[in-house]
Amino acid sequence: MKNTHKKQLNPRNYEAMSKDEIVSFLIEEQTRNNELETKLAAMQEMFKKVMDQHYGKKSEKTKALKDQLSLIFDEVEVTSSTDEELESELDDEKVVVTKKKQGRKKISESNANLEVVEIVHPMDELIEAGYENIGEKTLEKYRYQPAKIWIDRHIYPVYQKELEDxxxxxxxxxxxxxxxxxxxxxxSLVASVINDKYAKSLPLYRIEQSFKDLKADISRQTMSNWLMLASRSYLTPLYERMKHQLLQCDILHADETTVKVINHQDGSDNQKSYMWLYRSGVTQPNILIYEYQPGRGQRYPKEFLEDFKGYLHSDGYEVYKNLDGTTQVGCLAHGRRKIVESLKSVIGETEGKRIGSTILKSINHIFSEDKKLSSLECADRKTKRDETLKPLFDALKNQLSDANLKVLPSSVLGKAIQYNLNQFESFQRVLLDGRLELTNNRAERGIKPFVIGRKNWMFSNTTRGAKESGIMYSIVQSAKENGLRVEPYLIHIFESMSQKTAYDPTYLDSLLPHSKSLPDHLYIKSKPSR
Structure with missing residues (x-):
């Protein structure tokens, strides 16, 4: 076999090489070693990132990184607590010093919404024997009544009468x-099934089993038919009104996640379909709309948001950008998350870790300063943000640009820095309006119930079922966001709508989860002031 290796610098060929050849050889070897070390470092970072994703802590809090940060960078400006953490720690210390130990609360005091049934245990014979009642002792216990299912047989007598004619x-x-x-x-039964599936994330086969435990033989096929019919007859008209009102808002949040559909009925054969979420901003009525679509392209948000004009909070996914009539506002939490993940993957005491830690501190400082402005009116918040956050954003931009020249682009940290630079303009758009938020967390919280449910039921059988599920998720999650008790709310709308043959917009609006005219007893606590 032909030997293709370069000359090695060893005693056998050293004397045969000229000075220039030796210098050239050493330079080439050094360059090659540097390239190999760079590739090895990048591979080690990627390996550690994968291991952390599978087995590490999922928290994004800066505090979770403290044990991983190098002692060599244990300077105040790198490892000090964020302002809100420091303030919280100081408050905790005050509590320890000044707060006296309190007795245990009665459970009725911690559960003001629960009915309290008083059961008195008198000893009348002692009164007759001359004892005097000088007070009382109380004992409180939670009681639970198991669910019950039965059949109501309605009997309607039929009467007839012979008339004179x-x-x-x-x-x-x-x-x-x-x-x-x-x-x-x-x-009540359909409301219970919808609540179990779309609020508690129980698959129908578990609900079927729970009915069997109650001696009721109700198959999941029967329940599925009920839900589909209830969605079409009662929930779809409400869903369309919610969608109409959502698009009248001028601030929205959006996100999307995968859903697997087995039997496509829309002509598509995608392995991955998507559930898209659109929800209102923090200062507007709580409306969440889930919409099933077979793909993830820009045509889907473009079609949904055709009549929308305003600000759209989203992550960095390109389909949310350059939509007609919308101004995309980026999510700084995603930028921070990239930095946090990169710090977890950095091995050893490196300059990259110091750079990443400094950037993370700057991002946390922006969040800390913005939190201090949360109680201000929107106009005042915008003014204060211009004064306090804009300089911080400018400083962060300079840090990222400088770091981009020092950190290897192919490393995890290098990619995180580049992501932040690419999205930076959208991050800064939070300064345009005092109602805007630094993050898209509202959308992420909204999509989470669907993700949890997906882990239990794994897939949708049909396209039609996925669309109806989106409608039911929209009603149920909007009800929860508005502080409603889901089952009583569903019963209320079913009982009301089943008495009508047609629904006008004003009537439907009165039944929406964010309506101000809903009865007080439907709320978990008191009716929220809006």
């Missing part, structure tokens, strides 16, 4: 099924 008049109160015509389901 020879005709027979027949009368009865019987009108047939008013709710889900042709179905034996009641409003």
């Amino acid at each position: 020879g005709c027979t008049d027949v009368k009865s109160l019987y009108e047939g099924h008013t709710f889900l015509k042709g179905s034996g389901a009641s409003e």
Whole structure:
């Protein structure tokens, strides 16, 4: 076999090489070694990142990094607590010093919304024996009544009368099924199934099993039919009104996540379909809309937001950018997350770790200063942000630009820095309006219930089912965001809508989860002031 290796610098060929050849050889070897070390460092970072993603802590809090930061960088400007953490720690110390130990609260004091049933245990014989009642002792316990399912058999007597003209008049109160015509389901049972599946993330087979435990034989196929019919008959009209009102807002948040559909009915054959979420801003009525689509392209948000004009909070995904009538506002939390992940993957005491830690501190400082402005009116918040946050953003931009020249672009930290630079203009758009937020966390919180549910039911059987699920998630999660008790709220709208044959917009608006005209008893606590 032909030997293709370069000359090695060893005693055998050293004397045969000229001075220039030796110098050239050493330079080439040094360059090659540097390249190999760079590739090895990048591979080690990627390996550590993958291991952290699978087995490490998922928290993004800066505090989670403290044990991983190098002692050599244990300077005040790198490892000091963020302002809000420091303030919290100081407050905790004050509590320890000044606060006296309190007795245990009665459970009725911690659960003001629960009914309290008083059971008195008198000893009347002692009163008759001459004892005097000098007070009382109380004992409180939680009680639980297991669920119960039964069949109501409604009996409507039928009456007839022979009229003078020879005709027979027949009368009865019987009108047939008013709710889900042709179905034996009641409003309360369907509301319970929807709550279990879309609020508690239980798959239908578990709900089926729970019914069997109650001696009820109700198959998941039957329940699925109920939900589909309830969605089309009652929830879809509400969903369309919610979507209409959402698009009248001028601040939205958006996100998307995957959903697997087995039987496509829309002509697509995608392995991955998507559930898109659009929700209102923090200063507007709580409306969440989930929309199933077979893909992840820009055509889907473009179609949904066709009538929307305003600010759109999102992550850095390109499809949210350059939409007509929208100004995309980036998520600084995503930028911070990239830096946090890169610091977890850095091995050893490196200059890169110091650079990343300094950038992270600057980002945390922006969050800390913005939190101090949260109680201000929107106009005042915008003014204060211009005064305090704009200089901090400018300084962060300089840090990122400087770091981009020093950190290897192919490293995890280098990619995190480049991501922040690419999205930086969208980060700064938070300064345009006092109602805007530094993050897209509202959308991420909104998409999370669907992600949790997906872990339990894994896939949707049909495209139609995925679309109806989006509608039911929209109603249920909007109800939760507005402080409603989901089951009683669903029962309320089912009972009301099943008595009507047509729905006008004003009537539908009165039933929406954010409506101000809903009865007080539907709320977990008191009706929120809006």
